[in-house]
Amino acid sequence: MPVWKYARTIFGAAALALGLAACGGGGGGGNGSGSMPGGAAIDGAVALRAAIETAGNTVPGGGFDDTLHGVAPVVTAAHDAAGASVEVAETGTPRGGAARSGAFAMQPDHPRPIAGWTGTRFRRGATDEYIVVYSDVGPPEALPFAPENLNRLKEVSGLTGETVPASGLAIETGYWPVIRSTSLAAAPANGSVTHNAEGTGADAGLGFAGTFSGGAGEYRCSGTACTVTLDDRGAPTAMGGAWIFAPRSGATVSIPDYEHLYFGWWLNEAGEAWGFQSFAGASGFASGSGNVDAAMAGSATYTGAAAGVWATVDSSAGRIVGARGGEFTAEAVLRANFFGALDAGVVEGEIGSFRDGSGRSMAGWRVTLNSARLTAGSGSFAGEAGGTVGSGTSGTGSWQGRFHGSDGAETNARPSHATGRFDLHFPGAHIAGAFGAGKE
Numbered sequence: 001m002p003v004w005k006y007a008r009t010i011f012g013a014a015a016l017a018l019g020l021a022a023c024g025g026g027g028g029g030g031n032g033s034g035s036m037p038g039g040a041a042i043d044g045a046v047a048l049r050a051a052i053e054t055a056g057n058t059v060p061g062g063g064f065d066d067t068l069h070g071v072a073p074v075v076t077a078a079h080d081a082a083g084a085s086v087e088v089a090e091t092g093t094p095r096g097g098a099a100r101s102g103a104f105a106m107q108p109d110h111p112r113p114i115a116g117w118t119g120t121r122f123r124r125g126a127t128d129e130y131i132v133v134y135s136d137v138g139p140p141e142a143l144p145f146a147p148e149n150l151n152r153l154k155e156v157s158g159l160t161g162e163t164v165p166a167s168g169l170a171i172e173t174g175y176w177p178v179i180r181s182t183s184l185a186a187a188p189a190n191g192s193v194t195h196n197a198e199g200t201g202a203d204a205g206l207g208f209a210g211t212f213s214g215g216a217g218e219y220r221c222s223g224t225a226c227t228v229t230l231d232d233r234g235a236p237t238a239m240g241g242a243w244i245f246a247p248r249s250g251a252t253v254s255i256p257d258y259e260h261l262y263f264g265w266w267l268n269e270a271g272e273a274w275g276f277q278s279f280a281g282a283s284g285f286a287s288g289s290g291n292v293d294a295a296m297a298g299s300a301t302y303t304g305a306a307a308g309v310w311a312t313v314d315s316s317a318g319r320i321v322g323a324r325g326g327e328f329t330a331e332a333v334l335r336a337n338f339f340g341a342l343d344a345g346v347v348e349g350e351i352g353s354f355r356d357g358s359g360r361s362m363a364g365w366r367v368t369l370n371s372a373r374l375t376a377g378s379g380s381f382a383g384e385a386g387g388t389v390g391s392g393t394s395g396t397g398s399w400q401g402r403f404h405g406s407d408g409a410e411t412n413a414r415p416s417h418a419t420g421r422f423d424l425h426f427p428g429a430h431i432a433g434a435f436g437a438g439k440e
Contacts (some may be wrong), residue, residue, distance in 0.1 A: 003362045011240075038210045044269065045323035049311040051267075051276035052423065052430040064096030073279055075262045084257060086135045088122050094382035098286030104131055113360055114305035114329045117436065119264075128269045132327070134307055137260040138435065142252040145215045146308030152255050153178060153213060161165065168220060169212070179245075181219070184230055191379075208235075210245075214254030217247035259405065262436035263418050265308055278308055278434040280419035282404040290379035290415045296338035301440045302418045305328040306351045309434020315428070327357040328365075332435035334401075335372070336416055345374045347381050347401075351435065364390050367424050367431065369399045379403040379415065387424050387431075395426035407439055416438065 066433060088104045104122040111119030111132055122131040131434045143149040147159035150169075155177045159169075171179070206221040208228070219228070226241030263280035282290075311325035334349035354365035365388070372383030382400035401420025406413045421434040 003328055010026045017165075021212070034294055042320060042323040043327035044381075046313055046320065047269070048267075048276065048309065048325045049313055049323075049430050050431045052096060052309060052311055070212050073131060073133075073264075073266065075133055075135065075281065075283060075287075077135075077256060077258065077260055084137045084139050085118070086120055086133050086262060088131050088135060088187050092288040096427065101387050111307070112130065112325070112329060112355075112357075114307065115303075115331060119307070123402065129267070131264060131266045132307065133264040134305060134439070135260055135262040135435065138257040140254040140256045142214065143255055145212075145251040145253045146248045148214075149253050149255060152258075153253075153398055154256075154258055156213075160303045164247060168222070168246040169221070170222075171239060171245060173239075173242040174238065176196070178213035179210060179219075179231060179232045179236050182234050183206055183209040184228075184234075212245045212247065212253065213249050217245055217252035218253055220244050220246060240285075258353070259438040261283060261404065261417055261438075263307070263419055263421070263436045265432070265434060267309065276432065277310060278421040278423075278432050280401070281435060282417065282419060282433040283404075285404045285417075288379070290417070291377060292338060292374050292379060292403065292415065294376045297344075298414075299335065300414050301333075302334040302336070302349075302437035303440055304332045304418075304431050304435060304437030306332045306435035308422075308428070310431045313428040328354050328362060328431075328433065328437075329353045330365075330367075332437050332438055334369070336414075338374070338414065339376070345376075346371045347374060347418075348372065348383075350431070351387075363432075364388060364392060367397075367399075367422055369422065372399070372401075385422050385424055389424075389426055389431065393426050393429070394423045395431075397424035397430070397431075400424075401435075 003316070008059070019235050076087050076089070078085050078087045085106075087106075100437050103126050103236075107121040107123050109119060111134070113119060114134065116137055117134045119132060119134045122133070123129065145164060147161055147164065150156045150159050150164075155174050156423040157218070162370070182235040206226050208215070208219050221241055223242030226243060227239065228243070229238040231237050259282075261276075261280075261282050265276065266276045270349055276307055307329045309325065310328055312323065313320055330351045331353040332349065332351050334347055335346045336347040336357035339345050348371045349369040351367035351369070354362035356362055367387040369412050370384045370386060374379040374381055380402045385397040385399045387395055387397075399420060401418055403415030405415045405416035416439050417437065419434070421432075421438045422433040424430070
């Protein structure tokens with residue numbers, strides 16, 4: 001049973017108010033949540049608590065690092081006419097095990113959005129293996145059809161000048177992913193249709209209407225023996241000869257949001273093989289663009305969102321009498337003091353405004369991200385964490401993160417974004433999650 005399914009039942013019993021003073025000692029059931037879940041839910045929360053303890057072994061940068069999984073998630077943006085979303089894949093072979101089979105499929109029950117961050121839930125096949133990803137990826141941006149904007153496309157490179165040549169944009173293999181057309185015949189059952197040139201001379205009359213990354217225009221043959229093979233989505237799988245694209249007057253090009261942050265968590269609850277890991281990262285930013293240097297001065301505040309999983313266990317006379325677990329969302333704040341001043345070269349922050357999977361406030365929950373040292377030439381940082389949960393029970397843990405991007409200032413450019421993960425442990429309770437934030 002997914003952790004969020006039984007968590008919803010628990011949350012529905014009453015408002016969440018954990019009195020953790022009883023956790024790990026006498027007074028079982030003194031947690032203020034009303035009726036207790038059944039044995040399966042108790043077993044699940046106990047196992048989840050143990051799995052969350054492995055969250056402290058997360059590799060900096062967001063890779064999975066437990067013996068059950070040990071593979072890094074690859075989070076990519078997917079753009080279409082309706083907007084943007086994320087897709088998840090994985091690479092490598094789990095440490096100490098065979099490669100997993102089956103892809104992660106997007107699920108219809110998306111998590112609740114957090115402060116502008118969109119959540120997506122994935123599941124692998126029929127197994128109890130889940131990934132929840134939050135991302136700030138946005139919809140494509142429509143800009144004038146010009147080389148300076150085309151250069152922002154991942155598939156396009158090497159264009160120069162201020163305008164598209166009047167003779168048309170020469171089509172290269174790398175451009176195929178952004179080409180679409182509905183003007184040719186519908187694809188047959190084999191999934192493709194080929195438009196062949198007639199004769200062996202110049203095929204000046206051969207052409208078809210289409211779009212280049214959303215910009216309307218016409219594809220024309222500028223040489224001989226021009227061919228194009230489209231799949232059933234109107235995208236080319238092969239193009240022969242010398243093709244050019246002539247955009248219509250006023251055409252715009254759709255620029256996807258390639259620079260985006262993501263964070264989330266993975267959970268495997270198949271039988272006895274429980275495992276949990278948080279992760280965070282960024283896509284599309286230039287390598288090393290988030291590194292700090294000794295010339296950076298002043299301070300910056302980064303605000304964003306966080307999400308993760310929690311679990312508690314209540315015991316009496318050495319016997320477990322109740323347990324619960326579920327998802328949470330929260331808000332993240334980081335404050336960085338860069339170099340050149342007293343107490344500079346550090347970053348700290350907090351995770352607060354916790355809410356349960358139903359959106360109800362989790363009063364008393366707070367994670368303090370204690371001061372972490374910044375090192376010139378690196379964008380990574382790590383430190384200890386503290387905090388409280390429920391009635392004020394204190395916990396200890398760790399956190400780590402990394403800066404990404406630049407705020408674009410001509411001088412003293414500071415990192416524009418940050419991502420990271422954290423874990424916090426109390427007597428009988430555990431929290432683990434990840435966050436993403438942008439510079440104010």
